Amino acid sequence: MLDFHDAYQRKLMTPEAALGQLPRRAVVLLGFFAAQPPALIGALMERARSGLFDELRVYYMHATTATAEAMLRPELMDVVKPYPFYVGENERALIKAGGEHAKKAIFFVPASFSMIPRIIRERLTPDVFLLQVAPMDRAGWFSFGLTGAYSLAGIERSKRIVVEVNANLPRSLGTGLVHISQVDAVIEHASDLQYAASRVAGEVERKIAGHILPMIEDGACVQFGVGGVPDIIAGELRDRKDLGVHSELLGDGLASLIACGAVTNRRKTTDPMRSVFNVAMGSASTYDLINDNPSIECRMADYVNDPRVIGLNDNVVSVNSMIEVDLSGQVNAEYLNEHQYSAAGGQLDFVRGASYSKGGLSFIAASSTAAHGKVSRIVPRLQGPATDPRIETQYIVTEHGLCNLRGLSSDERARGLIEIADPAFRDELTAAARELHLI
Structure with missing residues (x-):
């Protein structure tokens, strides 16, 4: 019987080590919103700044503030190619910056939400899927927390699965789970959650x-x-x-x-x-x-x-x-x-x-x-x-x-x-x- 704690400890590493196997032309899939791992994304963008990628194609949906601050930056446009399924204010700002330099900055992928998992299964083979999860339970399962989205499709199709365990993330129940045996690397990083304020109605x-x-x-x-x-x-x-x-x-x-x-x-x-x-x-x-x-x-x-x-x-x-x-x-x-x-x-x-x-x-x-x-x-x-x-x-x-x-x-x-x-x-x-x- 697999000792889940031992497997966890064997796979526990730094963000830099978890990303060390990526090729120079890499395709990365990020989780949706609360499933986006800030420490891993920060380390990924640092590698891009250091010249370790010729091209970094990143598929994702609904960037958090932390993701946008790390990834959607004009100085990274030559290397980092965002492929979002959703365009928000941060993407719009980068589109404007790209226009000022006559560069295409955002590569929007139109799709109904229900079809995004199928698109991933049929069209993508990411080199790595990076996602934030809640802590592992005694049976070896990590919960996706606040986001189902396309995470199971990402796990099925990606060559490598790296999870960032956040002790602050709620543990939701349902089908949003990944097992330690499916994961290639684990990092631990307790970050604050991003909240969405209710709008004041008139x-x-x-x-x-x-x-x-x-x-x-x-x-x-x-x-x-x-x-x-x-x-x-x-x-x-x-x-x-x-x-x-x-x-x-x-x-x-x-x-x-x-x-x-x-x-x-x-x-x-x-x-x-x-x-x-x-x-x-x-x-x-x-x-x-x-x-x-x-x-x-x-x-x-x-x-x-x-x-x-x-x-x-x-x-x-x-x-x-x-x-x-x-x-x-x-x-x-x-x-x-x-x-x-x-x-x-x-x-x-x-x-x-x-x-x-x-x-x-x-x-x-x-x-x-x-x-x-x-x-x-x-x-x-x-x-x-x-x-x-x-x-x-x-x-x-x-x-x-x-x-x-x-x-x-x-x-x-x-x-x-x-x-x-x-x-x-x-x-x-x-x-x-x-x-x-x-x-």
């Missing part, structure tokens, strides 16, 4: 939430994205009974519903009695709730975000956001001012999954205007790619109301969307709809 967000709340009934299985509207909705659902959770993101809003007892998962038709999530981003109280809690399970993106799995639960309610929607019903949630602004993430996964669910509802919500009222979010045609195609979109919600696009003709869609646009833009949108022969 009056517009409260009006939007007010249109959605009456449609969420007892027993609904909910998924909330990021933002003020989902946080308000969560705060107002405390009186609901037997809610379920099957969500890509577990944030403070959903965690509060679990903690207060509004979530029981009793009525879920798949994974009953368990809240299922893919990634957790929130406050210390949310992370504490997850720790060693058998009623909360961390699963991988190709399970949690699979529309077919989502649709197995009845009465799914999905709430997400947008940058803009055009008069045909196409939604752009990732592209702004001719640049990649974020990513599709799991939005389309849950829009589609809700449509597969018996009694399912999908809401895409945002204020009717942006830029302090100067720009309408309801537009004649999208400025960028469609995150959600018109044939998938169901409810569009602004502070002026909501419009169920399902089953509407092209002219009914245009008229319905114009009705929930800001009044200052309705005449302009009506004229554009006529010009496009929509009405």
